[in-house]
Amino acid sequence: MSKPTEKEQKWKTPQDSAVITYVWAMPEHANPSLFQPDTLGNVNGGFILNLIDNVAGMTAARHVQGRVVTASIDQVSFHEPIKVGELIILKASVNRVFRTSLEVGVRVEAENVYTGNVRHAVSSYLTFVALDEHGKPTPIKQQLKPVTEAEKRRFEDAAKRRASRLALREQLKKEEV
Ligand SMILES: CC(C)(COP(=O)(O)OP(=O)(O)OC[C@H]1O[C@@H](n2cnc3c(N)ncnc32)[C@H](O)[C@@H]1OP(=O)(O)O)[C@@H](O)C(=O)NCCC(=O)NCCS
Numbered sequence: 001m002s003k004p005t006e007k008e009q010k011w012k013t014p015q016d017s018a019v020i021t022y023v024w025a026m027p028e029h030a031n032p033s034l035f036q037p038d039t040l041g042n043v044n045g046g047f048i049l050n051l052i053d054n055v056a057g058m059t060a061a062r063h064v065q066g067r068v069v070t071a072s073i074d075q076v077s078f079h080e081p082i083k084v085g086e087l088i089i090l091k092a093s094v095n096r097v098f099r100t101s102l103e104v105g106v107r108v109e110a111e112n113v114y115t116g117n118v119r120h121a122v123s124s125y126l127t128f129v130a131l132d133e134h135g136k137p138t139p140i141k142q143q144l145k146p147v148t149e150a151e152k153r154r155f156e157d158a159a160k161r162r163a164s165r166l167a168l169r170e171q172l173k174k175e176e177v
Contacts, residue, residue, distance in 0.1 A: 010141055010142045010143070011142070011143050011144075011145045012063060012094075012142045012143070012144060012145065013144070013145050013146070013147050013151070014093040014094050014095070014144065014146060014147075014151050014154075015093070015147070016062075016063070017059050017060075017062035017063035017093070017094055018059065018091070018092065018093040018094075019055050019058045019059045019062065019090075019091075019092045019093075020089065020090070020091050020092075021051070021054075021055045021058075021089075021090045021092075022087055022088070022089055022090075023051060023087075023088040023090070024085075024087055024088070025043045025082055025083065025084050025085060025086050025087070025088050025110075026084065027084055029043045029044060029047045029084065030042060030043060030044060030084050031043070031044045031045075041083050041084045041085075042081040042082065042083060042084075043081070043082040043083070043084065043086075043088070045078060048078075048082065048088070048108060048122060049073070049076065049124075051088065051090055051108075052073075052076070052090065052092075052106045052108065052122070052124045052126070053070055053073065053126065055090040055092045055106060056070075056092050056104040056106050056124070056126045056128070057070065057128065058092070059092040059093060059094060059104050060094065060102060060104050060128035063094045063097070063102065063140075063142055063144075064102070064128075064130045064140055064142060065142070066130060066131075066138075067130070067131045067132075067135075068128040068129065068130055068131065069128065069129055069131055070126060070127075070128055071101060071127045071128060071129045072126065072127045073124065073125075073126050074103075074125045074126060074127055074161060074165060075123070075124060075125045075161070076122065076123075076124045077122065077123045077124070078121070078122050079120060079121055079122060079123070080110070080119055080120070080121045081121070082108075082110040082121050082122075083110070085112075086110040086111060086112055086113075087110070087111040087112075087113055088108065088109075088110060088121075089108070089109040089110070089111055089118070090106055090107075090108050091106065091107045091108075091109070092104055092105070092106045092107075093105060093151075093154075094144055095125070095144075095154040095155060095157070095158035096144060096154070096155050096158035096159060096162075097140050097142065097143055097144045098140075098162065099139055099140070100129050100130055100137035100138055100139055100140060101127050101128065101129045101130075101137075101140075102127070102128055102130075102140060102144075103125055103126070103127055103158040103161065103162070104125070104126050104127075104128060105123070105124070105125050105154055105158075106122075106123070106124045106125075106126070107120065107122075107123055108120075108121050108122035108123070108124070109121060125158070125161060127162075
């Protein structure tokens with residue numbers, strides 16, 4: 001599995017593969033609330049995770065222009081509950097490309113369409129791996145060129161998240177011995 005040559009290397013910006021999806025939060029998306037009536041009308045977290053994985057997968061596939069698989073959902077922070085009746089807005093973009101893997105960040109917002117109020121509800125980071133025709137990890141040819149200040153910050157943060165994930169894995173491996 002060789003590194004792409006300079007000639008094969010292509011550059012894309014995060015905007016080139018970014019995806020925005022809108023989903024209306026419906027009653028069937030709510031948490032069961034028999035024992036927790038205070039959560040009545042809150043959207044189920046697992047449903048939101050499913051939306052996040054889908055929108056992030058679309059983004060990763062658009063960047064790679066090929067087959068990708070979710071390797072891990074590295075982080076999910078539920079900042080605020082989303083209510084049935086709100087519009088769920090999912091904004092996904094590639095934060096950084098590594099060798100065969102890339103990180104996608106997803107920001108989930110909840111909009112009250114009557115008032116126009118938009119709240120930041122969830123943040124998530126996922127790692128996808130590009131696969132070849134045999135289903136094996138393959139180097140990603142399309143490198144990422146962050147343009148805006150926010151994209152440059154996400155690019156730097158993605159490297160830190162990966163480094164800390166790998167460091168933890170090493171540490172746990174050592175402790176197993
Ligand atoms: C993800 C997968 C392809 C990795 O395969 P692998 O043989 O472990 O691959 P490698 O060890 O060669 O690593 C390949 C890349 O994946 C990354 N990776 C592997 N496991 C990872 C994990 N748990 N979290 C994040 N990244 C991971 C590696 O860091 C590496 O990235 P890099 O090339 O950019 O440095 C493989 O584990 C797989 O197919 N998993 C199932 C995926 C799936 O079915 N997802 C759907 C969800 S149900």
